[in-house]
Amino acid sequence: MKRTIILYGLALAALVFLLKYLEYQLIVRNRSIEFYVGIVALFFTALGIWAGLKLTKKKIIILGPEFILNETELQRLGISKREHEVLELMAQGLSNQEIADTLFVSLNTIKTHSSNLFLKLEVRRRTQAIQKAKKLRLIP
Amino acid sequence: MKRTIILYGLALAALVFLLKYLEYQLIVRNRSIEFYVGIVALFFTALGIWAGLKLTKKKIIILGPEFILNETELQRLGISKREHEVLELMAQGLSNQEIADTLFVSLNTIKTHSSNLFLKLEVRRRTQAIQKAKKLRLIP
DNA sequence: AAATCCTTCACCCGAAAGGGTGATTATTTA
DNA sequence: TAAATAATCACCCTTTCGGGTGAAGGATTT
Numbered sequence: 001m002k003r004t005i006i007l008y009g010l011a012l013a014a015l016v017f018l019l020k021y022l023e024y025q026l027i028v029r030n031r032s033i034e035f036y037v038g039i040v041a042l043f044f045t046a047l048g049i050w051a052g053l054k055l056t057k058k059k060i061i062i063l064g065p066e067f068i069l070n071e072t073e074l075q076r077l078g079i080s081k082r083e084h085e086v087l088e089l090m091a092q093g094l095s096n097q098e099i100a101d102t103l104f105v106s107l108n109t110i111k112t113h114s115s116n117l118f119l120k121l122e123v124r125r126r127t128q129a130i131q132k133a134k135k136l137r138l139i140p
Numbered sequence: 141m142k143r144t145i146i147l148y149g150l151a152l153a154a155l156v157f158l159l160k161y162l163e164y165q166l167i168v169r170n171r172s173i174e175f176y177v178g179i180v181a182l183f184f185t186a187l188g189i190w191a192g193l194k195l196t197k198k199k200i201i202i203l204g205p206e207f208i209l210n211e212t213e214l215q216r217l218g219i220s221k222r223e224h225e226v227l228e229l230m231a232q233g234l235s236n237q238e239i240a241d242t243l244f245v246s247l248n249t250i251k252t253h254s255s256n257l258f259l260k261l262e263v264r265r266r267t268q269a270i271q272k273a274k275k276l277r278l279i280p
Numbered sequence: 281a282a283a284t285c286c287t288t289c290a291c292c293c294g295a296a297a298g299g300g301t302g303a304t305t306a307t308t309t310a
Numbered sequence: 311t312a313a314a315t316a317a318t319c320a321c322c323c324t325t326t327c328g329g330g331t332g333a334a335g336g337a338t339t340t
Contacts, residue, residue: 015181041155041184048188065205080286093268095326108289115328125296126327127267128233220316235296248319255298265326266297 011047018043067140074138077120084138086113091130091139158183210277217260224278226253231270231279 018040074084089099100110114126123129133139158180214224229239240250254266263269273279 040180044181044184045188045191048185048190049192050188051185052189052192082287090267091271093263093265093271095265096328097326105287106289108291109287111328112288115330118328123233124328125233125235127230127270130267130270131231131233222317236298237296245317246319248321249317251298252318255300258298264298 014043068137070137073136079117079120079138083113083117083120086110087117087129087133088139090114090117090126091133154183207280208277213276214278219257219260219278223253223257223260226250227257227269227273228279230254230257230266231273 079087085103086099089102094102096110096114097107100107103110114129117129118124118126121129121132123132130139219227225243226239229242234242236250236254237247240247243250254269257269258264258266261269261272263272270279
């Protein structure tokens, strides 16, 4: 930030110098006004681009990756709501028994859901299922 | 992109108009050159800022989150190189047997490594280990 | 009403994962 | 040199996972 302020100061100093120099040139030599105006235009266009870059850089870096559920893929794979719930809890590192307790159903039910999930996701292990589900943006 | 080109064209047209207008003003009225140069400077600074914004916007949005290994945390937890390797393969959804085959060691060795990993990461399952390792930026 | 889908649960079995203990070898450190 | 650390492997045992099959009840669709 300090550097930015210093550079702005230098740019203003350059502006004063440029104006005085052009004024001198206009008297000594005989060139059209457009020529000098063109130079000023070029100089300040460059200055503006630089300023524009400075202004945006930091703002855009703040942008974090936000999760948007890919419902299209969810439907394409035919994953039901309950299966999706199980998938989410699975991704949170819960065991089948813990998932069963969380959803108030039996362990066998969760086993059925997870087996169906593996078939639909075309994987063999829960770690792979989590990986693939994250890749397809089915879970955060 | 088309809009940008059109706007650039409009800006150039405005430049020509501005120059001619200033030329006329310089003859009819009696103002200093600095005044007109100042106007041009302002105009092109604004134009430059706008151009700068246009140029950066799309390029910077492409920036994805890049992985920087948290070696401090790695040392704090006392995770060795080999254990870290196993952790990475684990996160890729490989089974212990597959990890053993990849690293050309026995299944028992991988079991030892993974057990030590779970102790150091204070977790009970590999899914939790992967979760925690990602959170601590030990793996991508 | 019949077909389909979702959810639930059960049983069996084998494979994988995880916990504990102990041991060897090489490298590094004190 | 002795101690500590890292990597390797083995054996035993329990828990968890995953595959296969079957089935019952409810909701939706045809």
